[in-house]
Amino acid sequence: MAASVFDSPLFAQLFPTGDTGRLFSDSAAIRAMLLTEGALAKVQGDLGVIPQISGAAIHRAAMEIQVDPGAIAKATGANGVSVPGLVAAFRSEMQAPEHAQFVHWGATSQDIIDTALMLRLRQALALAEADLREILMALGAQAAEHATLPMSARTYGQHATPTTWGAVLAEWGMPLLDALSELDTLRKSSLWVSLAGASGTASALGEKATETRAGLAKALGLGDPMRSWHTDRTPLLRIADWQGRVMAALAHIGQSLIGLTGSDVQEISLGAAGASSTMPQKQNPVGPSTILALSHQFTGQRATLQAAAAHQHQRDGAAWFAEWMAVPPLCLSLASALEHTKRLASGIAPRPVQMHANLEATLGLIHAEALSFALAGLMPRPEAQAKAKALCLEAMEKRIPLKDLATAAYPKLDTAAFDPVAGAGHAAQDAAEFARRTKDL
Template structure:
């Protein structure tokens, strides 16, 4: 087994997400750092800080320069950051007097953090696009199955009837909220990092504000109020939202695993995975992955949150901790949403089995409905006692609750209406409409 299953040739297709992972591999990081160096040179040339011809030369080389990540490894290990080795290699590639203007006035953290933001911008776009796709599939299930009655379960026990449409709406609703929070957070998250050695930009002198503004335009990233080298709260907030997203997907996955149990068989999620020895098995692999990735991110978030504890103007230890954790959180999120997008549209809903399972309690799941119906005639306490007596008789005789009730009371209750689970789903339709409306409003392309 490799150190990380995310980049394992054996396990990668199970755990990883190639589209997201490609944003955070070595070559992608180097390309983003070179984009920053090119944009910085252009910004400084526009402000008259470096010669325009030097900026042009730097941009030309940055576009074509593609160093082998391994060639930067020794320098990275020595400096604790890849930027010095990359800048040295870039200067050597540029040559001549122009090389001295590479990385002019910047610090390594400006490069790495701004490169990270460029990567995050693409990752956010991918994740939010997938949320919309998943939301569309869940919306279809919620609408189609708004009258598909099934057992509602609380604490793993049969409770009262619900509908599969409402259950699907319950999976959808958190996605709408989380997408909104990620969108709101993006305005703070996707900002340039540019502060120089200790966050003052003193090295650039009186033109610093002009260079900063130009750099913002070159990278198409807004300015921050001040350099955020040691302010990592927004990154922690972002990781928290990704963890909330995988948690919401994990809750859906857990429900699907339980609904797919052989004894329940109300839903069949995904394509199903086979067993090495049991030909009859169809394991809910994709649903299980959602649970696994949710638990993984929940654990990793606590480690990542410690990276917020920078000392003074920069902490190498906290910064390194981010590199160990944040890419994994993002990749796990990408993998989870990709699995869900692939699985949910093809869920097989067994409405017939749901109807069969409704009968397993022999009417007991409608005891609450019976109690409220009888309370109009007997009062609440008397109705409650009568229903409990009928439940005991039902268990003793293996009979239906409502058959026993009719033996115990002549109250004028429409028992045929009360014993139909479809008549006790309350405001399910209203709630589904609210969630679908929120999704339609909040997830417009």
């Protein structure tokens, strides 16, 4: 088995990462760092910090030169960071020492690596946004179609009250809608450029350090933090927090689908399911199970990132290295979970006959709450609760439907209490509102 399922040809279809996977390769990291170095030189040249002709030459070369990750592996191992080896290789490939001497002027390795990471995280967020829109539109369309389709709501794994399939879909999708609406704010607050120099004081960047940082931010389309964030890892923590809330919503969908496809429930068809090696009757919920596994993986890496946020002094190698090991799996776990959820959202289908059968399977006890409130129209509420509970116990003991016992005991009882659509409260409205909000995404 490969060290990571995300790098495994064997598991590529089980843990797909789509275009996000290409963002977290050595080649992608080097390309982002070179883009950062090129943009920095161009800005410094325009500001007169370095010769303008040199800035332009470096910027152009950064677009054209390719550096083999293997060629700088030895230097990376010796230095603990890839930038010194990358800068040396880039200068050599430029074959213009009069210009190459100005590469990486005044910056530190962390400036380049952190900024390059932000360029890739920006793309990862854009891809996640596209996936969320696709998922939400699929869930919304089905919520509109099945807004009034009654089914059993379950709490603690047991029948609670009636709901509708459309409302369940809305429940799944609303946290994703919230996350989608927060993305613009997240980008502004977290996708930052880093240019603070060796100790966060911009000491080697000269008198135009502030203008240089602002210019670099503008050139790369990132935010200007107006300060150093070498030891303030808030931007990464904010992004991981957003990812974590999306992952939690996806895990809820996965967990619910596993329950709804169980042998004793069977209210949902997944459209495609996995086979067992020995039990021919099995159709395993592979997609939902994979989402849950990815959620577990994400949680572990999220804890690593949180622990690594405690940097020492003005810069910290150990904490920084731990981030490198945590951030890619966080992004890839979420990307893979989104890929699975996209497939499921477009393929799941309700089984109305089974939903109805399950509603009636417990002798109508799912209407017990509605019955207690209906009885409260005939007697004080505490007495109504006690009578409803007694009727439930009698129904279970005698195996007689609750409705039959209740109407026999209380002929004036409003039988709407046993209507699953009426008993679903504002479930249909919730489904319709969710569908409306997702229609034009």
